[in-house]
Amino acid sequence: MRVLCPECGEKARIQKSNRLTNSVADLYCACGDPECGHTFVMNLSYSHTLSPSAKTTSQIAFNLVKALPPEQRQQLKHQLSML
Ligand SMILES: [Zn+2]
Incomplete structure (x- = not known):
């Protein structure tokens, strides 16, 4: 710098x-x-983010999944297994 x-x-x-x-x-x-x-x-x-941290992104995804009702969680699990 x-x-x-x-x-x-x-x-x-x-x-x-x-x-x-x-x-x-x-x-x-x-x-x-x-x-x-x-x-x-x-x-x-620090000023601002250009691309979010992978650590933050996976934590957000995990928290979203935790907030889903069990049957939707199962459905998501099934969808993810097809990736
Ligand atoms: Zn000088």
Whole structure:
């Protein structure tokens, strides 16, 4: 991942990261231009999903099946066995 110095636009190095949660981290950066020397903190954060996690998808499917009445569950089992 490329970080640019917000003061001069040169490439900066990530020197340390401080993970706050699974979706947010502080990145401690230093400008690569010795004439600038700017050190700063950038935030790295989760934005949005493009394709859902397979783990989440199967959990949703499992919860949907659990919510079905027994006879519909049997019917679904039969349909799935034909795949
Ligand atoms: Zn700079």
